[in-house]
Amino acid sequence: MDNNGTLKVKRILSFLVFAVLLVIAVRACTLLTEHKSSRIKYTDFLDNDTEYDCFLMGTSITLNSLLPMEMWKDYGIASYNFGSSNCTPAEDYYILREAMKYKKPELVVIDMMGVVEFNDIGNGKYMWTQVEAQHTQFDCFPLSRTKAEAVNDLFDIYEDRNDFLWSYIMFHNRWSELEEQDFNWKNMLNVEKGALTNTGTLGKAYSKSEPTGETISLKGVNYDYFIRLVEYCRQEGVDVLAIYLPHPVETLNRQVANSIGAVAAQYDNLEYINMLDLDILDYDTDFTSDNTHPNLSGALKLTDYIGQYIREHYELRDHSSDEAWLKSESKYHEYKKENITSQKALPYYLVQLSDDEFTASAYIYNKEFMRDEWLMELFDNAGIKPEYKNTDTDKNADKETNTDTDFLKDADAMLDIRDEVNGETIEKAYFKYQDDTDYTDDTEAEDRDIFKLIKITEEDTDASEE
């Protein structure tokens, strides 16, 4: 090779090295700045060898309601929750196709709320006001023909849809708000198998409509995609269980919920449960403050119902003793413990304690709270019987044995929380009613806001004394 030839080869190699370094550097920037929500939700599904026989799909109601780890614990069912905020059946269809490239389920459970909710928004196929949520659903799936098809179809009205193919287009300006999660996301992976329980929120739900037997003709873009999903599953030999998860709904939702049964009759791989009026949830104890989403207590009840139904109606393998699931269990248990101890007020504690892996002894030092019906309902829902202790007598008696006596003087309630799995005490939580209002009679006391029974710690007491 002459000098010219050598020079040419050298330059081609130089350019290739430059190109490779550039690709690596840009990839590193992409990984650094991307929002980690998608990886946190799906890494457990994509990277592990764990088998999943059941995919749970739908909106945030599915995300918050159906807990795969509980379903496995109680029924040995291996499921993964793909539910996501404002996820339409059109998105479910593509997420399912992407997910099935990795693991093929025997059953897909899908919530039908999306069939009616999104049709009038944008092109009906995605919530155009909240494209960030769609990034959680799709970003972790690598670039592929299916993904390109999904992006072009779902986001056809979104001018910047290329950012679904290369998320850096959207996220590169996150450099100014990088946080621990961006560097340490592998230690923050979702331990609920895709689900997300609502914590720190509780409210009395109220009904928006009366039960009805009316039906309507199903139509709209999301109904079409639901049918596409069912047919795709039939092609792949997968059963579909359509459900309408219970929450306060409008009459139209009821009519839709009543109408899906007729559709199910047309497909041999489709079953349907209308759960709206099955009286599974208690409107006083099982919802968050938004009158829509279930809290942990509601989620446990719904998961139990669906788990039992699947176990009785489908022949899914029992994964109770699978090594991978057993490994996940301890992390999940720790996560639940943290969820309990991180609560700020007594009612939230009681929601978390509706989980039968934990229990507590409860002491109330202020009689007025014993008369609060909602609080007592929450205790009852958690399976805890609170005990009243007179401040002057019982509390003084405690002083002799309890090292926290000074601290106890300030408390209106106390929970002695135990882990039922290993019998260990997790926490002794003290609560004090923190309100400036001066209540003078019992009537007013009944109006007390139980969310003001705030957890106090020894540090809080010291600080207030100072």
Place this chain on the structure above:
Amino acid sequence: MLFNSLQFFIFFPVVVFLYFVIPDRFKYIWLLAASYYFYMNWNAVYVLLLLASTVITYTGGLLIDAAEAGKEKKNGKTDKKKTVLITGCVINLGILFVFKYAGYTMELLTLAGEKAHIGINIPVYDIILPVGISFYIFQALGYLIDVYRGDTPVERNFLRYALFVSFFPQLVAGPIERSGNLIRQLREVHRFDYERAREGILLMIWGYFLKIVLADRIAIVVDKIYGDPGTYGGVYLIVATVLFAVQIYCDFAGYSTIAMGAAKVMGIELMDNFNAPFLSRKVSQLWRSWHISLTSWFRDYVYIPLGGSRKGRRRKYLNIFIVFLLSGIWHGANITYVIWGGLNGLYQVIGEILMPVRNRMVRLFSLNRESIGHRALECIFTFGLFCFSLVFFRADGMTSALRILRSVFTVHNPWILFDGSLYELGLDSKNFHLMLICIAILIFADVLKKKGICIRKVIAGQDYWCRVLVMVAAICFILMFGIWGSGYDAAGFIYFQF
């Protein structure tokens, strides 16, 4: 197709690759096809205007050449040449007028009619301004005048001439190239040159830095303040105007630099359009370093034909003033641009008139004009004058400009420089500080340029790994800190759990 669009990042490598692999005789035809495709990406129909301007000036050039070579009598020949030149200029400027100024002229006439209580009903057409029309028409006119003067040989190859008018790197935002420089290069055969390509890419990287990291970031603050001058008065407007000066410089220079870099990769040298203008010590010097291709176009084709400085002092001042008024009109169809241009002309005329006084003051106080302090003060004063004129350039209209100037002088709020208010103008503190750091980088680069140090050559002089790392780091810097893409709303993620 914008230089900072995904389309361009696919288009450009494809064009360059094919340019260097196809046979030599087809190279310019390929570039012509690519240039027309580039232009048609905006509005395919308007390519007809580009074509019309090309055909008219091409034919004009041939006719002038034919007249020159003909056997008519001397006077007759000159008349014919002149007729062709004038016809070519009138038609081209007519196209420019119709598409750029007709709408505004109609509005002015209607307004004048209303003021004079004359009930005239002039239809106002909403004509979309064809992208780059001011640039390619001036470039084509420059060619016609050059041929008329005999400064450049006539180009007989229509396709090559069409490429001269439409060469895509500089088609829509300059530099406005001269026929003598560009047509000659378009006739040459270019082979791929590694060093030249590398230098071109480095130029493009610098251009992208100016455009998408600096100009587009600054624009967020400027748009916010100028969008609501009622709320943001006083010092806010001073900050916005100073930043706007930097924004418009970075925007324009960025685009020109990308154009120069893209052309250089293909072996074609375009003229440098900006030369550290804000380090100028006089307004006239600033204008010799600002949008050089346009300023020199006006100098060569308007100022000098008007007599330049050859016909006495008063005529010189008048010529300067005319040139800057025309420059203002060229920039946009609004009285504010005319005032902007007029002010800059006025600065220079006053500067010339006061020159003896200034010289006397310097002698009287024994000032050292070359001291750093004196030079810095001159730069700041010149920059301040330019910024003042920019109020008219940036404001939405005359009333708005006057309101802004009143606010600058009447609203007293210097504390906004210290109390964090500046971080509430669309850029958070980190982005604002990044903007300041980037402006510091720009000043540093301009100082080096003024001193004759070329950063590209310094980088090229380093060893391979250093060069590669600098380029990779620069590209990543632009991709991460540039204002591009859809952007995201952090609040959007708050709703994920519901």
